[in-house]
Amino acid sequence: MDFVEALGQRMGEIADACTACGKxxxxxxxxxxxxxxxxDPTGVLQGMIDLLRGGDGTEEAVRWGAACSSSGLCVDACxxxxxxxxxxxxxxxxxxxxxxxxxxxxxxxxSFRAMAKTVRVVSRLQLPKREIERLQxxxxxxxxxxxxxxxxxxxxxxxxxxxxxxxxxxxxxxxGASYQIIGGTSACCGINQFRAGDGETSGRAGxxxxxxxxxxxxxxxxxxxxxxxxxxxxxxxxxxxKITQDRSFSLQPFYEYLEERLELLRPHFTRxxxxxxxxxxxxxxxxxxxxxxxxxxxxxxxxxxxxDVPRVGLxxxxxxxxxxxxxxxxxxxxxxxxxxxxxxxxxxxxxxxxELCHFEKDVSFEIINVMEIIxxxxxxxxxxxxxRIKMMDGIDRMIDECSDMIAEHGLDPDEARDILxxxxxxxxxxxxxxxxxx
Amino acid sequence: xxxxxxxxxxxARQELVFDRPTSAMQVARSHGVAGIExxxxxxxxxxxxxxxxxxxxxxxLAVASEQESDMLDLVAAERKATSRxxxxxxxxxxxxxxxxxxxxxxx
Numbered sequence: 001m002d003f004v005e006a007l008g009q010r011m012g013e014i015a016d017a018c019t020a021c022g023k024x025x026x027x028x029x030x031x032x033x034x035x036x037x038x039x040d041p042t043g044v045l046q047g048m049i050d051l052l053r054g055g056d057g058t059e060e061a062v063r064w065g066a067a068c069s070s071s072g073l074c075v076d077a078c079x080x081x082x083x084x085x086x087x088x089x090x091x092x093x094x095x096x097x098x099x100x101x102x103x104x105x106x107x108x109x110x111s112f113r114a115m116a117k118t119v120r121v122v123s124r125l126q127l128p129k130r131e132i133e134r135l136q137x138x139x140x141x142x143x144x145x146x147x148x149x150x151x152x153x154x155x156x157x158x159x160x161x162x163x164x165x166x167x168x169x170x171x172x173x174x175x176g177a178s179y180q181i182i183g184g185t186s187a188c189c190g191i192n193q194f195r196a197g198d199g200e201t202s203g204r205a206g207x208x209x210x211x212x213x214x215x216x217x218x219x220x221x222x223x224x225x226x227x228x229x230x231x232x233x234x235x236x237x238x239x240x241x242k243i244t245q246d247r248s249f250s251l252q253p254f255y256e257y258l259e260e261r262l263e264l265l266r267p268h269f270t271r272x273x274x275x276x277x278x279x280x281x282x283x284x285x286x287x288x289x290x291x292x293x294x295x296x297x298x299x300x301x302x303x304x305x306x307x308d309v310p311r312v313g314l315x316x317x318x319x320x321x322x323x324x325x326x327x328x329x330x331x332x333x334x335x336x337x338x339x340x341x342x343x344x345x346x347x348x349x350x351x352x353x354x355e356l357c358h359f360e361k362d363v364s365f366e367i368i369n370v371m372e373i374i375x376x377x378x379x380x381x382x383x384x385x386x387x388r389i390k391m392m393d394g395i396d397r398m399i400d401e402c403s404d405m406i407a408e409h410g411l412d413p414d415e416a417r418d419i420l421x422x423x424x425x426x427x428x429x430x431x432x433x434x435x436x437x438x
Numbered sequence: 439x440x441x442x443x444x445x446x447x448x449x450a451r452q453e454l455v456f457d458r459p460t461s462a463m464q465v466a467r468s469h470g471v472a473g474i475e476x477x478x479x480x481x482x483x484x485x486x487x488x489x490x491x492x493x494x495x496x497x498x499l500a501v502a503s504e505q506e507s508d509m510l511d512l513v514a515a516e517r518k519a520t521s522r523x524x525x526x527x528x529x530x531x532x533x534x535x536x537x538x539x540x541x542x543x544x545x
Binding site: 102106108109112113116117120184185186187188190193200201204205208209 | 479480481482484485486505509512
């Protein structure tokens with residue numbers, strides 16, 4: 001059995017298990033924003049099942065699949081043991097597969113290449129070579145002789161906000177955990193290719209990365225990125241298990257790894273961090289939210305404040321298809337944070353940080369990442385160069401700020417300018433074109 | 439030790455030795471060969487490690503797999519009969535002295 005066949009088998013199993021009751025559709029926070037909230041839930045689910053079986057589906061089913069922000073609010077709604085988030089993702093993949101093979105493959109490759117180029121350039125605009133080599137090791141030749149405690153799978157896009165990753169590594173070192181990084185674009189989870197409908201390439205990329213992580217031989221396999229985590233949990237690992245019958249591979253989210261070692265961390269929380277903190281929560285990985293709250297609650301001086309606002313999306317960039325909705329959610333959260341008198345809005349994930357950090361100049365609180373708070377309590381600091389650049393006025397100033405790094409890495413200044421401008425103006429769309437209806 | 443030669447579009451030759459079986463892409467990456475981007479690290483996802491095998495060496499390589507051939511259809515520079523993805527070229531003593539030409543562009 002190959003990867004595409006394994007996926008096909010799972011699509012069949014889910015189509016068989018779904019009763020099309022429609023409760024998951026009713027629980028979805030995206031339907032109103034994309035104008036399908038009035039559709040008959042059972043009819044939409046029947047359309048999803050048709051897509052899973054290779055049919056055309058319905059217009060509403062196709063729209064729902066494309067709009068999914070992986071919030072996961074549908075998961076608890078199902079009474080029949082189906083994971084509706086996975087059902088929607090697979091139906092969207094099935095729809096993507098229906099395009100002609102060459103177009104699917106070309107779209108997948110373009111999507112991957114665009115992401116890879118942006119990660120390469122934006123990370124190098126911020127860090128010197130020695131830091132890039134620490135965060136993005138070149139590959140097998142740099143494997144350690146001794147098995148590390150942790151295989152840390154970073155994913156790709158955290159490298160655009162490298163201060164977060166630097167702090168992750170510094171924290172691991174502080175608690176005495178040895179690690180080997182697997183990440184950057186050469187260890188892709190395959191999500192871009194999957195969304196484009198190219199299961200073959202997605203599987204090749206994801207399984208290659210799984211193999212790289214296994215080869216490290218670490219006892220604990222930890223991942224940073226929620227996109228990679230969900231791609232592995234929902235797509236790559238179950239398919240790998242079907243292909244190999246090996247059920248020993250799993251990835252643990254980084255914050256959950258730290259939470260499990262809270263007693264190791266606690267003695268290192270030596271600095272009082274006088275901050276009143278609201279979290280930029282995302283609902284897609286509830287275990288991560290729990291872990292972050294438990295960790296922050298253990299830091300002396302930190303006061304956590306709950307904001308009563310809607311939480312949508314695995315990360316902020318999962319709402320790219322509904323920009324007005326995303327903006328409404330952001331404004332509600334900022335207003336609630338200001339009214340609660342917080343000193344700090346803490347982003348949990350890197351993509352949220354990229355999209356929110358520069359608003360700091362417009363609000364009454366700082367916008368930093370959770371790892372910065374953890375780091376501060378341990379006497380660790382890494383400059384948020386991404387935010388500093390993003391808060392500058394105009395691309396000329398930004399490029400001027402990066403001129404040393406452009407020279408050190410031998411980057412093409414025009415290409416660097418174009419990539420930085422594109423990255424600063426808009427987050428990379430995870431889903432596709434805007435779907436909101438006027 | 440066996441070696442592999444990368445020739446830049448301007449004709450500059452870079453002879454690189456390798457001490458264990460590895461892919462030509464890995465050798466290029468570890469020595470920073472310009473023009474071998476290899477963004478996906480060998481997962482056959484990006485087509486940015488495209489090379490032209492020297493005419494004299496084409497018979498020394500096994501034919502490209504269907505997956506490699508699919509990806510070669512999408513490379514940025516012209517696909518020629520000698521086109522290969524160097525992540526799929528497994529180097530060994532038998533390929534000592536293999537000559538690979540780097541195309542003008544990978545994007």
